Amino acid sequence: MDRQQEFVLRTVEERDIRFIRLWFTDVLGMLKSVAIAPAELESAFAEGIGFDGSSIEGLTRVYEADMIAKPDPTTFQVLPWRGERHGTARMFCDILTPDGEPSLADSRNVLKRALAKASDKGFTFYTHPEVEFYLFNQPADAEHGLVPVDQGGYFDHLARGSTHDFRRAAITMLESMGISVEFSHHEAGPGQNEIDLRYADALTTADNLMTFRTVVKEVALEQGVFASFMPKPMADQPGSGMHTHLSLFEGDRNAFHEPGAQFELSKTARQFIAGLLVHAAEITAITNQYVNSYKRLWGGAEAPSYVCWGHNNRSALVRVPMYKPGKGNSSRVEYRALDSATNPYLAFAVMLAAGLKGIEEGYELPEATEDDVWELTDAERRALGIKPLPQSLDEAIAVMEKSELVAETLGEHVFDFVLRNKRQEWDGYRAQVTPFELKRFLQVL
16 A cells, blocks of 8 residues: 555544545546445555446446446545535546556546656646636526626626625635635626636646536535536626646746747747647537537637637637746646636647647647737638637537547547537537527517
8 A cells, every 4th residue: 555545544534534535527527426435445445446337428338337436545635515523535536447457438547648648758738727607696597597696897896795705715615625726806797707726737637627616516505606617608798718828847847938939939839839729620529518618619708719829819719928037937828718617637638639749740830810810800810821610519529520639639439429429419409499599580480
């Protein structure tokens, strides 16, 4: 038994932990959980916990249903919302086959494979997400309509505002679990908030995001409100994105930084950006996986709709933030397409793969776009070589289906499941008769 496992066992005993929740994520990015008693911990570390994988979205087929969840002791944390006495803790799990091999359908394993490929090239991949979400008064459902908890706007300081209390409680809970928060503020939409996590290696960030979504929903329920990470819950308000800052390090050195270069960007950084741009359309069905995601991408309000990059240009898909003199380690690029409902393991894996492809193939980075891309005409965008992102889930699936890069990164099993599941989602969406159609056509046709 290693030192980390011994630490977990000792902590469980000292803090009177009665339940240990083993967490993992299905292919769609939904959190799954099974609770075990402390007496089962040593066995779980040694052999894992068996479960029926065929009942989990995308994990395995019925005739090969047995799977094993093996907890990662480095992810052990006590869940603060479960109380101090007889507490509950959690660990993320790696999913294995009965013979102990990593499951090809495990989202966490998909990202681990991508990170191993980067590591072989000497790179560590860091990410820093800015997570947006809405808070609504209860009940928050389609039948009763949505009532935001406030009418605030961007950076508004609302006297006695419920969102101040909410963010304070959520951040306190996150930091008690070892998840560092950098910024928090009211976003542009009524009841919309943003909390930015401090940068970390991509696997840690993905685990933190799964915890983050759970914490936000738990705190919301405690305060009698409802939190949603839906990309575009209200047609006339901004969507919820998850702008994510990316960087590669070689040991302690930021591989994206080159003093004296344009925007202080190294050749590696420029090729990485070029890879993101070349493969942007192919990875959009992963970074923006729902029908509703495209209402955000094509709904204006700072959502990126076109494939281009720019220095401090918030209309671009890839933005290079303002460089801080003397802070070479802060050099990074920001990918702005992601929404808050993505599966972070798969999204980080395909973004990393796209960037690495740019480095491997020596992609040339086109000229930066400093214009407001939304204000250009279609002809002007065509003249500049600026292509649109997919405009619907259907279009995104069609582009992804032809992508060798995404197929190789996800692996055949996950790739096929995502395509199949998203086609079903699109078919179900397309079959709906919407309130828009009834309002527009029922009386006049």
